[in-house]
Amino acid sequence: MLLGIAAGLTTCALWGLTFIAPRAVAPFTTWDLTIARYGIFGLACLLLMVDRRFRPAGIAPSRLLIGMLLGGAGYVGYFISAAFAVQLAGAAVPPVIIGTMPVFLAIIANVRERTAPWIALALPLVLIAIGVAIVNAATISAAHVADTSSILLGVLASSAALAIWIAYGLVNAAVMRSANAPDGLQWTGLQGVGAAIGSLLLLPLASFDLARTASAPEALRFIAWALVMGLAGSWFATWCWVIASRRLPLALAAQLIVAETVFSLAYGFIFEGRFPSPAESIGATMQLAGVCFAIAVFSKSRESSGLSQNSAA
Template sequence: MSLSTNRLIGVGCGVATGALWGMVFLAPKFAPDASPMLLSAGRYLAYGVLAAALLAPRWNKVAPLLDAKAWRGLAWLSLAGNIVYYLFLVVSVHFAGVAASALIVGMVPVAVAVWGLKDPDAPPLRKVGPPILLAAVAVVLIGWESLSREALNRDVSQVLIGLACGLAALLSWSAYAIGNSRWMARLPQVSAQDWSLLTGVVTGGFALLLAIPAVVEANGQTTDQWARLAAASMGVAIFASIVGNAFWNQASRLLPLSMLGQMIVFETLFAFAYGYLWESRWPTVIEIVAMAMMVVSVLWCVRAHRPAAVAAAEGDH
């Protein structure tokens, strides 16, 4: 396939990832009585079991492709991109709401795209700077209205805790996105799907350690609360972790890092859409304008990464 075709497929994978990952913001709302630790343990235990079952038939072929360094890489990626990230995200959703959490995590494209400018195949800052700035303005615009609305219904200290945890989730996931892209490039012999499943197996191991104190803490959960937790955990594990991560890894293999970061914008857009459905309301005019700005930002960035555009930009030096 040509470079432009790969980029188009990569963008499609990025959109699919956003649609699936956006669902994770609703899990804390669907099981509001479950603690962040219990939600994280439930989601990633389910992810680990499913990943192990899917990978089992090919384990003898896949496992030898990784050395000790790659397994250590999987360990820190599993912590940064799954366990630690989701713990902070759940706390953020509980205290600051879906909109505020999606807002802060929506800044990941800016962080990743800026970091990706160091790559040799990245276009110059003057080409990708404007769409990155546009995305940042869009996120701030949504946040200005969303945070004002959330602050009216919550204690200020709770909102601040939620925002701090959202920022921690942003930093954790940015580190994962950058590190995962690097490891995917180092291990071309491992398919995107297998890398996702391997991440799931390692994450499931960490979730086992997390499950013990989480279950002890949740001793008073009712049958209905356990059922909601199980449904949320299994749904997010299948759609966001298994399928979503596979799409993301494919996008990571087809797109340069500075462009890959822009794809995370779709997670924010879908998270807001799901939030509107959950709250049974339409977006405001400001929110519609901001989301339109995000879409324009992504399309602008895609154009900046077209081979002809990159070559022309480099020829201007």
């Protein structure tokens, strides 16, 4: 259990970089970083497959396809949505919206497993909804009129990233908790190859002219971020999440992702060189409180279930 929690938190710290990386590599674009990041991810996976332990041998063709689709549609689609959300709406709004994912996944898990009473989930959901509303309302009201449409588009992009994340979490958890779950390293490799293939489809959108016009510091910064996001933020983070998905119940693993919100907000404010506004602080705090209440609800339900089973025995 502790290993799963540590792996999940490590993943959140690394995935939180997604919200500042596109802004840190300017003048290179989101498309450039997506292609480089997932190209490096896929290349690393292919090189590791020289070792037999990393080869996806013995995995059914249908599951091979699922793994590659998780990497291609899930990773590339999520990263593009989240990156555009940050560029359009700033550092605060996207992490807060995407940060609601733990509760949504917990609700889905509760629908399937009925591990917590629905009335107990009312307070967490209300806190999260109010927190998201406060941050979004404050950001939009503080923006210039010309920026309002950009922020609203950022909210839509954040919502798309949220939907992709939920689908990825459900499918990945289902595979890793199945009776014939694949090896974690092999499953990570499949997702890396799928992500690389997905990124290749974006090559026509790459800024090839920047290879000649960008300054040396700009090019080096881009390469450094691409390596960090490809190796640490993709390969290592995916492997850690595979471990967490295998060792933790879906409801618990999903709720750990609230840490991604904390990390991404912290990274964003550090990058912008500012403290959060009162509205951002209050909104984010309410959201985190809501998720913490949700964790308490599910933890209490699990403990009660365990006691009931022991009594019955």
